[in-house]
Amino acid sequence: MQVGSELRNVFNWLGFRVTIMEDLGAAEMRQRLGLISQSVRGHCFVCCVLSHGNEKGVFGIDREIITVKEINSLFSPQNCPALVNKPKVFFFQACRGGQRDHVLQVPAARAEVQVDAGEIDVPERVIISTPAHSDILNCLSTVEDYVSIRCRKTGSWFIQSVCRQLKDGFCRNDDILTVLTRVNAEVSGLEARIGRNTVKQSPEERHTMRKKLYFRVPKKE
Template sequence: MEQTGCAHKKNSQGGKENHPGLMQQNPNDPKGKRKQLQTVTNISQHFSKRKRSASVPKQELYSMSNQPRGHCLIINNFYFETNTSLGKRLGTDKDKDELVKVFKKMQFEVEVEDNLNASDMQRFIKQFAEKDHAQMDAFVCCILSHGEKGTVLGVDGKQVEIRDLLRPLAKCCTLAGKPKLIFIQACQGNVCQEAVGMADEQDDGTEEGTEKENAQTATFQSIPIEADFLIGMSTVESYRAFRHIQNGSFYIQELCEQLKIGSTRKEDIHSIMTKVNRIVSSKVFRGSKQMPEVRYTLTKKMVLPMMSPD
């Protein structure tokens, strides 16, 4: 506008379990000699091989070794032209400042563009798609604006299809095979989601829904199926997203918080986005709910770089 330490094995003949310490007969031993099964004295030894096999191979992880990690473009539309009848997006600067802080600490080169019209939004993203990202690990774009179903709005009130914004990035050769993270704070429609089965939740009166904060989950329907994209939307199709006029939007503020926590714990981006979904969806905003959505075509795990100290 958040066993036991003994290994058991089935006996194929009797269906019984063999326990460490029992005597087992060797069927190939004519003398019927028995030998004692080896007991497990150290559970860490018993599971050591399993632990090693569960670790993620390097080829299944996106590389996050370069510095800077990549470019981060933030489009922050606050003041809309008077002839659009769209209000100022009060609180959006709070979102911008938090995004700048988080991605700078993750060693991204951050650039902020304020109050872009529709054509300028397309132009700036195209310029970034034409950059040489060969020595970069990833690309991030955050769009904070009004919007309508399947689009974001420039400050001139004109719509831009999200698929049109992403197409240049998908064609960028030096970003091929690298994760491209897109976060959009905007409504997906004008309907307020109802709360269902949340008897204990209350609105504390401090949060305010915006009139149009359009999140483009519908665009997920029309975004080309390109590899290595993650698109985080502040709400699902047809519904509003909410923004506090002083504290910023609930989605972006929670996203930044979970990025900070997740990076210190070396969590992958999918786990972080799931937590964002859970925490935002658990809140009530002036009697309404908000359900973020994330879609991705990532082909590897992305573990975000550790936040640099203050």
Template sequence: MEGDCVDAAPVTSGQPTSVEPPPGGQLVNRGALGQINDHSYNMNLKNRGIFIIFNHEKFDSANLPDRVGTQKDENSLQEAAKRLGFDVEVKENFTKAGIFAVIRKIAKEDHTHNDCFACAILTHGGEGEILYAKDETYQWKELTQLLTPDKCPTLKGKPKLFFVQACRGTSLDDGVKDVPDGQVVSDCSHTIPLQADFLLAHSTCPNYYAWRNEANGSTFIQALCKCLNEFIPQGKDLIQILTRVSQKVAHDFESNTLDQKTSGKKQMPSITTRLRFEVYFPAKN
């Protein structure tokens, strides 16, 4: 029977406050640049941008099981990204060298007329922010470092969005009853340091498993696509939508496995934001 499984490798020993402009500085009127409001990125350029999907189902190592069900996530992401106006590129079972070659190529391209860049990574993961390519491991921050303004000037000041479905460890979340609802708060800065304008939406918290159903795909990616499809037309910004995703995963999901030790477990997405403005996806003409 098809059931829930985790996106983890076999167990091994593992390992912003608002800033005022300097004297003589000047705040930019964002509304004059085509934003929905003074607190949003300009998402009204000619193109939405590129959305890369790195989907890993099979691996060279016999110790890494096939990620059955990930094709469902790939299909859902493609549909959602195309609905948002992205040019979608799917890369299946790429090696580490292949992944980095794709990102380096993108960094050299001209994104002047693109609103933003997005990337989804569907794979196994482990502690220390490790992600698995087909042949080797890497860390997601190695990819973001290739897209900083000094490496990719035409994405300077634009949102660079990463969505990762992978385990971050082997801890299990038992959950508790009647936990009050929380709120995700993101502070922004008026300056543009090299590490600004990135967002990482991760399927789970550090050290924990991320769950994937062999028939229906992963709980995080499916919730993400459903919320994007539902709330983008309502004019909600990306952080609001990701909060809804977190709520949906936290409240609606419980693992269902044949092993009592891993059944009935919860999952909590983790959103790391270095965005300075709100992200909306207005319809393209």
């Protein structure tokens, strides 16, 4: 089964209305996502981008770049008021550079770290507002400057793990960051041979979430 089909099945199972767009150029991606940002409704929005990429962003079919920042900005409060204060989750399956993460042998060690945060002044009166970049979760298949591995037979390590862990984690009533920690553990435990080298991969999450996010699990019949 192709990874796109797996993603569609998982999010259909979770009760999302799924729209699939294939083989788009970068400009068309901006246009289509911009239209979605104007019409989307609901309690949560998820966008999955599966493509090639480099350190600047992801490629459209025309090999032009669209950045993660651009995609996020299309769903800012100014551009997408319907999703203000609602979680916006983005999955990116794409390389972020050309380096390969190799196996390293390191001795076991115990590290102790102390951090002194110092004092913070808190004003007596606080006006609550919504930051322009709040409630966004970016889930990236690999860390900056490194390739993202995809098996020709079974597909992307990252997307396969996301699909498995979403199903398993939400059945256990885990929040999405707990689920993604399991994705990181699973993917980073895999190895592949490219030429004479054994390579690894480490996914990465960046977020400005202000609350835990749980996806609804369908009731058993």
